[in-house]
Amino acid sequence: xSDRSLVSRLMQHDLGSRIFIxxxxxxxxxxxxxxxxxxxxxxxxxxxxxxxxxxxxxTYALLAISIDxxxxxxxxxxxxxxxxxxxxxYAMGMYLMxxxxxxxxxxxxxxxxFMVFLSxxxxxxxxxxxxxxxxxxxxxxxxxxxLALVFGWLAFRSRVAGVYFSIITQALTFALMLAFFRNxxxxxxxxxxxxxxxxxxxxxxxxxxxxxxxxxTALALGLGYLACRWIVGSRFGRVVTAIRDGExxxxxxxxxxxxxxxxxxxxxxxxxxxxxxxxVPQVGIINPGEFAPLNAIEAVVWVVVGGRGxxxxxxxxxxxxxxxxxxxxxxxxxAWLYALGTLFxxxxxxxxxxxxGLLEKLRRQKA
Amino acid sequence: MxxxxxxxxxxxxxxxxxxxxxxxxxxAQADEEGMPEAGMPDEWVQEVVTDEFADMLAELAxxxxxxxxxxxxxxxxxxxPGVRDALAGLLEGELYFSQEEQPEGIRVYVVSGxxxxxxxxxxxxxxxxxxxxxxxxxxITTNNPLRxxxxxxxxxxxxxDESPAVRRQAVAELRRGLDSDAILLLRERLVTETHRxxxxxxxxxxxxxxxxxSDAEVRLTALEVLSGELGNDVYNRVxxxxxxxxxxxxxxxxxxxxxxxxxxxxxxxxxxxFFGFLETLFFGLSFGSVLVLAAIGLAITFGVMGVINMAxxxxxxxxxxxxxVVQLLMPNHIGVAILVAVPAAFMVSxxxxxxxxxxxxxxxxxxxxxxxLATFGISLILQQLVRTVFSPLNRQVQTPDWMSGLLRFxxxxxxxxxxxxxxxxMFIVFALLWLVMHRTSLGxxxxxxxxxxxxxxxxxxxxxxxxALTFGLGSGIAGVAGVALSLLTNVGPNMGQAYxxxxxxxxxxxxxxxxxxxxxxxxxxxxxxxxxxxxxxxVMAKILMLVxxxxxxxxxxxxxxxxxxxxxxxx
Numbered sequence: 001x002s003d004r005s006l007v008s009r010l011m012q013h014d015l016g017s018r019i020f021i022x023x024x025x026x027x028x029x030x031x032x033x034x035x036x037x038x039x040x041x042x043x044x045x046x047x048x049x050x051x052x053x054x055x056x057x058x059t060y061a062l063l064a065i066s067i068d069x070x071x072x073x074x075x076x077x078x079x080x081x082x083x084x085x086x087x088x089x090y091a092m093g094m095y096l097m098x099x100x101x102x103x104x105x106x107x108x109x110x111x112x113x114f115m116v117f118l119s120x121x122x123x124x125x126x127x128x129x130x131x132x133x134x135x136x137x138x139x140x141x142x143x144x145x146x147l148a149l150v151f152g153w154l155a156f157r158s159r160v161a162g163v164y165f166s167i168i169t170q171a172l173t174f175a176l177m178l179a180f181f182r183n184x185x186x187x188x189x190x191x192x193x194x195x196x197x198x199x200x201x202x203x204x205x206x207x208x209x210x211x212x213x214x215x216x217t218a219l220a221l222g223l224g225y226l227a228c229r230w231i232v233g234s235r236f237g238r239v240v241t242a243i244r245d246g247e248x249x250x251x252x253x254x255x256x257x258x259x260x261x262x263x264x265x266x267x268x269x270x271x272x273x274x275x276x277x278x279x280v281p282q283v284g285i286i287n288p289g290e291f292a293p294l295n296a297i298e299a300v301v302w303v304v305v306g307g308r309g310x311x312x313x314x315x316x317x318x319x320x321x322x323x324x325x326x327x328x329x330x331x332x333x334x335a336w337l338y339a340l341g342t343l344f345x346x347x348x349x350x351x352x353x354x355x356x357g358l359l360e361k362l363r364r365q366k367a
Numbered sequence: 368m369x370x371x372x373x374x375x376x377x378x379x380x381x382x383x384x385x386x387x388x389x390x391x392x393x394x395a396q397a398d399e400e401g402m403p404e405a406g407m408p409d410e411w412v413q414e415v416v417t418d419e420f421a422d423m424l425a426e427l428a429x430x431x432x433x434x435x436x437x438x439x440x441x442x443x444x445x446x447x448p449g450v451r452d453a454l455a456g457l458l459e460g461e462l463y464f465s466q467e468e469q470p471e472g473i474r475v476y477v478v479s480g481x482x483x484x485x486x487x488x489x490x491x492x493x494x495x496x497x498x499x500x501x502x503x504x505x506x507i508t509t510n511n512p513l514r515x516x517x518x519x520x521x522x523x524x525x526x527x528d529e530s531p532a533v534r535r536q537a538v539a540e541l542r543r544g545l546d547s548d549a550i551l552l553l554r555e556r557l558v559t560e561t562h563r564x565x566x567x568x569x570x571x572x573x574x575x576x577x578x579x580x581s582d583a584e585v586r587l588t589a590l591e592v593l594s595g596e597l598g599n600d601v602y603n604r605v606x607x608x609x610x611x612x613x614x615x616x617x618x619x620x621x622x623x624x625x626x627x628x629x630x631x632x633x634x635x636x637x638x639x640x641f642f643g644f645l646e647t648l649f650f651g652l653s654f655g656s657v658l659v660l661a662a663i664g665l666a667i668t669f670g671v672m673g674v675i676n677m678a679x680x681x682x683x684x685x686x687x688x689x690x691x692v693v694q695l696l697m698p699n700h701i702g703v704a705i706l707v708a709v710p711a712a713f714m715v716s717x718x719x720x721x722x723x724x725x726x727x728x729x730x731x732x733x734x735x736x737x738x739x740l741a742t743f744g745i746s747l748i749l750q751q752l753v754r755t756v757f758s759p760l761n762r763q764v765q766t767p768d769w770m771s772g773l774l775r776f777x778x779x780x781x782x783x784x785x786x787x788x789x790x791x792x793m794f795i796v797f798a799l800l801w802l803v804m805h806r807t808s809l810g811x812x813x814x815x816x817x818x819x820x821x822x823x824x825x826x827x828x829x830x831x832x833x834x835a836l837t838f839g840l841g842s843g844i845a846g847v848a849g850v851a852l853s854l855l856t857n858v859g860p861n862m863g864q865a866y867x868x869x870x871x872x873x874x875x876x877x878x879x880x881x882x883x884x885x886x887x888x889x890x891x892x893x894x895x896x897x898x899x900x901x902x903x904x905x906v907m908a909k910i911l912m913l914v915x916x917x918x919x920x921x922x923x924x925x926x927x928x929x930x931x932x933x934x935x936x937x938x
Contacts, residue, residue: 167872182906337747
């Protein structure tokens with residue numbers, strides 16, 4: 001690879017990043033301001049619904065970035081990233097559940113409703129401490145991180161790669177889904193965790209709280225993006241890219257390939273967990289359906305549609321596909337799976353570099 | 368071990384015929400006893416009897432339930448031919464009565480057959496007629512006490528049947544409600560009974576009754592008979608001897624009897640757990656055969672060609688829907704439809720497979736992750752297509768008669784025929800596939816292309832065509848599996864997703880590119896899951912299986928039977 005193309009690629013990346021950060025600032029600050037200041041009749045006034053919808057898209061975008069980080073830069077295709085997303089979500093959900101207190105249907109000060117319903121006597125050990133915000137947030141980072149660490153350590157150490165890795169990650173999230181469906185697990189079984197009341201003492205339904213969550217999500221997305229950008233631009237990131245392009249070669253040069261892969265995978269898992277934790281209070285529910293392998297593959301498609309290996313492409317893809325999904329499921333629900341299926345096929349066949357690749361091509365043709 | 372075949376239509380009709388034949392002489396006897404006046408003309412007697420029977424049936428049609436019970440009790444004591452038909456018909460809900468006013472009053476029929484082709488049997492005259500519809504007829508209603516009564520009544524008739532299987536069923540029926548009448552009947556039968564199985568059954572029934580005796584000696588002898596007997600009623604009854612009342616006093620006063628009872632229970636439990644284990648083994652084999660069937664097509668597309676076909680589950684689904692459509696097309700030949708469905712599903716799924724290969728997969732060779740995503744997209748489209756064409760609701764494929772029913776060994780151990788046939792079917796499919804892969808020129812070319820594409824092309828193999836055919840073969844086999852699976856589960860748009868992860872697990876576990884690996888991998892995963900299941904529950908067993916495979920792959924990346932030699936390098 002010549003110096004010039006490397007430089008020009010970096011330039012392009014910078015442009016994309018700059019556009020992304022700009023748009024994020026605009027959305028993250030502009031939308032809440034518009035919501036508060038503009039009259040409701042105004043065309044530019046975003047409703048609470050729009051606000052929480054965009055908030056949801058931003059958590060998806062963060063998940064997409066975490067997938068792009070390992071797939072686009074290291075060639076690790078995880079079909080189980082929703083596992084980390086959902087685990088982060090459950091950790092947050094447990095905290096929110098404990099905040100309900102006596103306001104539940106059964107009014108038990110400690111036990112969540114579903115435990116009273118299953119006539120459990122006391123809180124299981126893994127629910128202890130989840131009433132403290134700092135502890136719950138620690139768990140949001142630790143649980144997905146630990147799972148990624150153990151699973152990645154096992155897989156990378158024995159050099160499970162490529163398709164095999166994809167299939168076992170899918171099995172992982174499938175197994176977790178089955179497990180969380182069980183009532184005995186103590187996570188609310190089929191129904192999951194819902195009926196949340198407030199977070200840190202603020203009412204979840206209040207406009208102020210929603211705006212707060214929205215802005216925190218935008219901040220997390222921005223920081224997550226910059227962290228990923230920093231990682232891929234660092235020495236570590238360049239080794240990772242080298243591993244993607246020639247794993248054997250990188251190993252022979254003397255790099256401990258599995259260590260690089262493992263830490264990148266753990267970071268990606270934590271990022272997905274954070275996305276899940278931000279998703280739950282905005283959507284108001286977390287259930288085992290979030291573990292579904294279908295969701296994981298859908299998230300991979302966001303990255304493909306946007307363009308892998310660019311980070312901002314992942315964000316673009318997540319927003320685009322989810323906007324399409326929102327549109328279709330309202331306007332024409334039967335057609336959504338046709339559209340999604342066709343998108344999978346068309347993008348893989350004709351747009352291997354996604355929308356971003358297409359835009360670049362157009363730009364180059366113009367120039 | 369005696370095998371009672373249940374639910375065979377042929378046996379049913381033979382029983383009916385035999386009963387009919389057997390009751391003629393008895394009826395004559397009854398007439399003699401019932402009508403002592405000498406010199407009465409035979410025809411007259413016949414007529415009176417017929418009239419009385421017809422009147423009772425007519426009353427039965429509209430009587431209150433308590434009155435129906437009385438009528439049934441009276442009827443079963445009369446030796447008229449057709450009484451068994453009528454009572455059995457009533458029990459099965461097949462006894463109808465005419466509603467229209469007719470000169471001869473209400474007529475009662477035993478109805479059999481299906482819509483458009485009903486057979487009506489008049490139990491009084493023993494004449495049959497054919498009808499297209501049941502207009503003007505109403506079913507005679509029953510309730511639970513009445514049905515209990517009817518079962519006993521029918522059993523009394525069947526106790527004299529020629530077939531030992533029917534007699535055993537009758538004894539089993541009587542055992543459900545043992546009273547002094549039933550005991551008398553059984554004692555009588557025991558004297559003349561020659562069949563060993565029936566004798567044993569009757570002895571058990573008598574022993575069960577003897578347990579109620581106030582004489583401890585009688586109870587002890589009864590327990591000796593009952594020791595090791597597998598019937599659920601026996602187990603529960605003997606168990607009750609060991610129970611204590613509220614104050615902790617044993618219900619059974621005699622210590623010797625209690626001791627004997629606990630010995631008997633031990634022995635019963637020993638035998639039960641043995642048969643329970645056999646049953647678990649069979650479930651395991653059956654589940655294994657389902658896994659192998661689901662995975663074997665993938666063993667071709669993924670294993671041999673290396674294509675990650677996420678639409679594999681949907682090809683199974685298409686096969687299942689083909690089986691459903693074939694049944695719709697030939698509603699009067701359900702038994703044959705399933706046999707027609709097998710080649711039909713092979714063709715349909717195979718064709719879809721070839722289309723997928725030509726349309727999408729061939730552009731993505733060498734890019735496995737992209738193939739995965741594209742085929743997943745196809746799977747979504749196929750699912751939604753099925754929803755649009757058929758509806759999102761599940762469809763039921765009827766199990767043909769020759770596949771339904773139980774192969775019953777005893778109360779604890781029985782095998783369903785459909786699972787047994789599917790197990791056999793799986794071996795047939797496997798054998799055929801193996802033959803195709805190893806004994807035909809197509810198979811040779813397939814293996815050649817998968818081992819070294821360039822060399823195979825140099826030797827004149829049209830690799831493009833072989834790719835399409837191989838993919839079609841794997842897809843067709845998936846369709847055939849779908850036909851078999853349609854008999855076990857509901858056919859619905861989501862059924863493919865239920866199998867896709869399992870299928871990949873089986874192929875990866877068995878070793879990619881190895882048909883034997885898929886067979887042994889699938890069977891051992893099936894057995895393993897079912898052996899664990901009783902201890903941890905179904906969902907947990909499944910989770911454990913997944914975790915096991917995830918860990919297994921860490922240890923042996925290439926599965927149970929890794930490929931050796933040059934062909935291994937391709938994967």
